[in-house]
Amino acid sequence: MSFIQCPYCQSSHVRQTDSGNAHANYFEQLQRCISPTQMAMFGMQVAKKAGVSPFIGATVGVVIGGVLVVVSQYCFEKYYSNAEQYVCLDCQQPFAWAK
Ligand SMILES: [Zn+2]
Numbered sequence: 260m261s262f263i264q265c266p267y268c269q270s271s272h273v274r275q276t277d278s279g280n281a282h283a284n285y286f287e288q289l290q291r292c293i294s295p296t297q298m299a300m301f302g303m304q305v306a307k308k309a310g311v312s313p314f315i316g317a318t319v320g321v322v323i324g325g326v327l328v329v330v331s332q333y334c335f336e337k338y339y340s341n342a343e344q345y346v347c348l349d350c351q352q353p354f355a356w357a358k
Pocket residue numbers: 265266267268269270347348349350351352
């Protein structure tokens with residue numbers, strides 16, 4: 260049996276939580292940071308400075324944004340496939356514990 264401690268207050272009063280919720284929250288936040296609209300706007304600004312068509316810039320921006328989302332999704336899955344989600348019962352802080 261493994262001994263799991265809260266990383267914030269060192270308490271051993273922890274409870275395992277549903278990791279599915281953490282995944283959903285993470286991707287919600289990620290998609291808010293790297294939305295296709297924001298990447299298109301960014302691409303258009305770069306295109307304007309580089310002297311190319313804003314339409315091409317927007318397309319490139321959306322493609323780069325899509326790649327960023329996929330890559331971070333892959334890294335996240337790789338890391339969290341070995342981790343379990345816990346919540347501390349003393350300080351209420353959620354944390355991931357790698358097995
Ligand atoms: Zn704690």
